[in-house]
Amino acid sequence: MTISNKGFSRRRFFKTLGKTAGYIALATSLPSIAWAKWSEKAFSSKTLDSAIKACFGDLPIADNPAVKLDVPDIAENGAMVGVGIKTELENVKSVAVFVEKNPAPLCVKYNFGKGTIPDVETRVRMGETSNLIAIVEADGKLHRSQKLVKVTIGGCGG
Amino acid sequence: MADKIKIRVKTKEDNGVVKALMLIKHPMESGMRKDQDGNLIPVHHLKEVSVVYKDETIFHGEFGTGASKDPFVIFHFEGVAGEKFEVNAVDSKGVTGTKSVKIKKLKKK
Numbered sequence: 626m627t628i629s630n631k632g633f634s635r636r637r638f639f640k641t642l643g644k645t646a647g648y649i650a651l652a653t654s655l656p657s658i659a660w661a662k663w664s665e666k667a668f669s670s671k672t673l674d675s676a677i678k679a680c681f682g683d684l685p686i687a688d689n690p691a692v693k694l695d696v697p698d699i700a701e702n703g704a705m706v707g708v709g710i711k712t713e714l715e716n717v718k719s720v721a722v723f724v725e726k727n728p729a730p731l732c733v734k735y736n737f738g739k740g741t742i743p744d745v746e747t748r749v750r751m752g753e754t755s756n757l758i759a760i761v762e763a764d765g766k767l768h769r770s771q772k773l774v775k776v777t778i779g780g781c782g783g
Numbered sequence: 784m785a786d787k788i789k790i791r792v793k794t795k796e797d798n799g800v801v802k803a804l805m806l807i808k809h810p811m812e813s814g815m816r817k818d819q820d821g822n823l824i825p826v827h828h829l830k831e832v833s834v835v836y837k838d839e840t841i842f843h844g845e846f847g848t849g850a851s852k853d854p855f856v857i858f859h860f861e862g863v864a865g866e867k868f869e870v871n872a873v874d875s876k877g878v879t880g881t882k883s884v885k886i887k888k889l890k891k892k
Contacts, residue, residue, distance in 0.1 A: 663830050668847035705851045724849055728815070732849030735858065738841040742800065746857035750813070750849050 667731050673723055676731040677760065680721055681767055686760070689714075689768035694759045695746075696772050703751040703776040710745050710759045710770075717743040717763045726755035751776045788829070788872045788880025795889035801862040802889075806855050807832060807872055807880070813848040829854050829874045836860065836868035864888040 670676035695709030721734040732749040758771040789808040814826030834842040
């Protein structure tokens with residue numbers, strides 16, 4: 626005697642239920658960090674101006690002595706150039722470091738949240754002697770500070 | 784399965800301001816280096832680092848191939864010794880790393 630199941634299989638039902646439960650368990654166990662979108666266009670821009678635009682859009686940009694940029698005059702090793710950026714400006718949203726003559730000028734971008742103070746340090750690579758530019762985004766404007774850094778040994782490989 | 788990204792963090796809190804020094808171990812291959820056989824080593828770099836404190840992302844770093852090997856970052860935020868925060872990292876291959884940090888007081892001489 627065959628059991629007619631009219632297209633509905635109890636076995637399949639439980640199998641699907643199990644699978645769904647498995648997916649739900651997986652989804653809730655994933656880390657709850659919402660990764661902000663990595664600025665792909667900005668990091669792959671090949672010129673300084675296009676990188677700044679891709680990073681910040683069309684915000685007005687001007688040099689500002691309130692942005693203190695601490696970099697060496699001469700970098701012995703282009704692979705590790707220490708950069709310090711500090712400012713008293715308020716409502717700082719982000720800070721970005723560009724090396725004008727690098728194949729991809731944007732090196733790093735730091736986005737600030739609640740309670741973060743605009744005082745950062747990092748290390749970047751420089752392929753050759755170039756302008757190193759720090760841009761601070763605050764109150765809808767871009768504040769720039771730049772310095773020429775001489776490099777004795779390039780840091781991009783090759 | 785690729786190894787997780789290793790993150791080392793030192794903290795120094797003084798007067799409600801925390802100085803955090805983070806070292807994220809990563810080869811940061813720019814994709815322009817060649818190996819001994821003359822073949823290009825593929826791009827592999829740290830992409831994002833996120834710091835979560837009191838359920839908020841207070842700091843988010845984005846990195847490109849212009850950042851040095853083993854990215855080193857110092858940043859400052861308002862915080863108190865004894866509290867904890869979490870550092871999470873992800874790279875261009877989707878490898879992740881995480882570190883839970885307890886804020887330490889600055890040792891004054």
